[in-house]
Amino acid sequence: MIEEITRYLYAIPRFARTGGLEQTKERLRLLGSPEKSFHYIHVAGTNGKGSVCAYMESCLRNMGYKTGLFTSPHLIRINERIRIGNQEISDENFAEAFYKVKNLIDIQKEQGIAHPTFFEFIYLMAMTAFQKAGIEYGVIETGLGGRLDLTNAVEKPDITVITSIGLDHTAILGDTFEQIAAEKAGIIKAGVPLVYLDDRESVSKVIREKAGEAYPVKKEWIHMDSVKPGRLDFSLECPYFEKYDIMLNTNGIYQTENGALAVTAMEVLKKSLNWTLSEADFRKKIIEGLARMTWPGRMEAVAKDIYVDGAHNDDGIRELVRSVETIFPEKNIYLIFAVAEDKDYREMIHHLCGLKHLKGVMVTEIDNGRRRDFHEVMDIFKENWNGNIQGTYNVNEAIRAERSRKGKDGVLICTGSLYLVGHVKEILGGI
Template structure:
């Protein structure tokens, strides 16, 4: 089997299977020999920032000389991005090897009358199998959707759990209040396992605290006063930690998103717990400064940035980061999928960014929002020009042609970020 054949099979899984129970995922793991039990798992949920927290924790683990695997989603360009071992994406050959190993067990499951695993179950099974086969000590796992019913929550004994920023997203599945969404995220909490979370709205904070109290576990809130953003440089943000444990030297991230300091401090507290307070923060500082996280305020071409902001909360925080860079001329390229609150996202962008012009486009996805409807939404909130382009390729071509010294921000969907990143590689 080739890599492309394996990827094609995985992408077509949603056409012939449905969401399975968490018990089904546990059954999948049993057929695989429970590879997750050989790993010290760091399990991270949240609406926004959970992928960044995972990447930061994994980088700091490696700085301490630990071997670690990283499982994140979605991918931007290639599926290998979801599974990383010791800081490297798994190769095409390794991807196929692990896929075939997992599928052998899937066929055995089906012969015994169990349903076929879902898209995410297959990838999760591949990840923990790859990690166990590689002999890594730690596995940093990002939840897919929610937490309570997510396939990654089949891990019964993580070493630590963490919850990044919580906001309104996936309301059709997780609920339409912060309390309901927070309850789904807090579903990853386990007895005897400490949890760390980023301070949010009082409603979501309370849900997490009450869930932790009910389990009788340590629960630490990382408050807004745990750090201070110091300055934004060309491609970096500097911040300081208020906890003396981390010293007085400024910390630096290779990113200009203000929200990344919050994610980094949450990751720092997770590391402090994992090392029992005997870690080496000077190594963590160096590791964080080296991290590059694709699709998060990433410059893909001169003056053209992509960002994965795809819900109202993320767009608001994105706009704050753009403002912090000081006065400059701006343009926006935007797209979204149908289930997102595109109306409020467009309103936020128009109120906050004061761009010279906006470009909307249609994603190459069955869930894509119609570009003409997106343009109508923008027109309700701005009198600046709004251009419609049929594809991300045409949209990127347009903003490059009309850039004229402006900084172009591309957001609204991780699918859009991935497509533009791939197109930029051709230029």
């Protein structure tokens, strides 16, 4: 049954002309307004929004609340997009949510109403599943942008969070930081507190102009204490609350910013929702929740000395390079790289070729209909680096070759696309 449902969903266009936000609001109403049955936490941004969502969900769950988590894309199974508690939605509950939404869509189809996009269908399923499960807090990641994103159909979330803003999806969102920031800032609502990463003044200015109650988080408030493979210790000192000492189980240095955003958002939520935990217990639950969370596909170890990272834009690759050089300062580095056709891969490659101790590159392709020919990508690598560059359309072959080339002492990094990450994890069994 799940295979049949998955085929149906994958056949739905990713982008199509629909009724937009108003149609989504109407569909939610006809489904019984499931999004109003729980506290709604809304997170937008270019990079890090999935991680912030996961950190916040883990903290809330550790406090004893029943949680739901809606993120995208998935790496291997479509069920990953909808999580209840610490588990992805079961096939049975996925199917139940699917048919509830499909029954509504079938009725609307007879009325001449356009079919929802793939993302809207999954979002409606998630809201339905969350209501049935009786969750208390739903942490919702936007799909694309914010202002017109279908997750923005909710009237008044409990809090909004905007993570790092970078240049991605420029054909849809705009080709400047300010234009993209304006789209992301579309999730800001009157009377709803906002937490955002204050890392580019031009971006922050756009956000401040739209925000009411706002809590910027500055990078200089984050102080790294120690870095070890698989573990980061840092402190967060800001004007809103007392200092936090935080440990994250990750190799991604960039996750400190996402952890800081999650902590700040939790502190703001505490103030607005009047939680009854003592201050000491609250802080303990937050610190434990952050430490327990591991988010797949972000500097994730999937085999000995093999890591996957879903960085797929300029800023993401910059942060990946920083993490690799910090965690593995003396190791020889080998890359497997693939990229979608709609990405600005030239800058990504330029930064990757600046990696210290880079010894080999294998370019391959993602198999999802949006792949960019590996020969084109190889040419750009050759313009930026005169080392050993190879290519193959076959990801299995890419892994075999680079695993052999890196030997016992090298580190292999697979990056450029979350679709590549999912494929590598599936091949290596890192599920």
